[in-house]
Amino acid sequence: MTKDIGALKKLATQIRLGAVEAIQARGFGHIGGSLSVADTLAVLYGAILRVDPKNPAWPERDKMVCSKGHAGPAIYAALGLKGYFPYEEILTLNQPGTKFPSHCDRKKTPGVDMTTGSLGQGTSLAVGMALGDRLKGRDSRMYLIVGDGELNEGQPWEAFMFAAAQKLDNLTVFIDWNKKQLDGFVADINHPRSFAAKMEAFGFHTQEVNGNCVEAVLDAVLACEHVKGKPHAIVLDTIKGAGVKEVEETFSNHSMAPKPEVIARWAQGLRDEIKAMEGGAFDA
Ligand SMILES: Cc1ncc(C[n+]2csc(CCOP(=O)(O)OP(=O)(O)O)c2C)c(N)n1
Numbered sequence: 001m002t003k004d005i006g007a008l009k010k011l012a013t014q015i016r017l018g019a020v021e022a023i024q025a026r027g028f029g030h031i032g033g034s035l036s037v038a039d040t041l042a043v044l045y046g047a048i049l050r051v052d053p054k055n056p057a058w059p060e061r062d063k064m065v066c067s068k069g070h071a072g073p074a075i076y077a078a079l080g081l082k083g084y085f086p087y088e089e090i091l092t093l094n095q096p097g098t099k100f101p102s103h104c105d106r107k108k109t110p111g112v113d114m115t116t117g118s119l120g121q122g123t124s125l126a127v128g129m130a131l132g133d134r135l136k137g138r139d140s141r142m143y144l145i146v147g148d149g150e151l152n153e154g155q156p157w158e159a160f161m162f163a164a165a166q167k168l169d170n171l172t173v174f175i176d177w178n179k180k181q182l183d184g185f186v187a188d189i190n191h192p193r194s195f196a197a198k199m200e201a202f203g204f205h206t207q208e209v210n211g212n213c214v215e216a217v218l219d220a221v222l223a224c225e226h227v228k229g230k231p232h233a234i235v236l237d238t239i240k241g242a243g244v245k246e247v248e249e250t251f252s253n254h255s256m257a258p259k260p261e262v263i264a265r266w267a268q269g270l271r272d273e274i275k276a277m278e279g280g281a282f283d284a
């Protein structure tokens with residue numbers, strides 16, 4: 001665990017590389033929404049989560065639910081780097097018999113706390129898990145990641161209202177505001193207006209930060225520790241595809257099947273970036 005910003009930046013790039021390599025091995029995958037959350041995953045797995053990779057089911061652990069379950073490739077990279085399983089296994093992404101399906105599955109992957117993929121549902125599950133931890137008297141925190149397009153669904157808003165009514169201050173919701181969903185811009189499909197204003201109105205302690213800056217995300221997560229009696233919302237202002245310029249600049253970057261030589265170039269670019277960085281969250 002580290003609060004060293006350089007180490008967390010490196011970890012975020014390693015997570016990006018893992019997601020890209022896993023998708024490269026399969027030939028296609030959900031690249032845009034995997035890359036946009038890499039910085040948040042680096043902060044969580046590098047600096048925040050009290051977890052034990054040798055004992056993934058430790059009841060007192062902090063939990064992480066990625067309700068936008070299609071970001072599996074980034075989650076698997078983070079878990080592999082954290083030591084839940086040999087990192088190279090993520091290269092079996094979405095192959096028959098794999099432990100790493102395209103969407104997160106808690107019965108298949110050590111370290112995945114909840115099965116997700118049917119958008120909206122992970123929110124209620126995470127809120128229920130956070131309430132369960134409180135009822136059991138556990139000192140565990142729940143970190144929930146939702147997509148901005150996912151918030152087209154009604155279910156998250158029921159869950160958020162309930163979380164605030166229950167004063168679930170052990171819950172932090174990240175909204176990955178990457179401005180795009182599967183088939184276009186969120187603002188063109190079902191304009192959400194301000195997520196921050198909505199979460200505030202729902203009774204959340206709310207912050208909006210640059211979600212592709214590990215320092216900003218870390219500060220926001222740490223600030224939550226000082227606010228009691230309310231659940232927390234962190235709106236992550238991100239870029240879909242963040243960290244791989246050609247993906248950022250591709251309009252349809254939700255799921256991509258790049259030519260082998262193209263994705264090999266993206267992976268090499270990330271490897272070069274990592275090589276140029278000092279230290280690392282898990283190198284210490
Ligand atoms: C209930 C449900 N409807 C539709 C889908 C298909 N689907 C998968 S990802 C996606 C778009 C999600 O957009 P967003 O939440 O913004 O994700 P991100 O931009 O982070 O990839 C859709 C419609 C689904 N998985 N679940």
Ligand SMILES: [Mg+2]
Pocket residue numbers: 033147148149150176177178179180181240
């Ligand atoms: Mg989105």
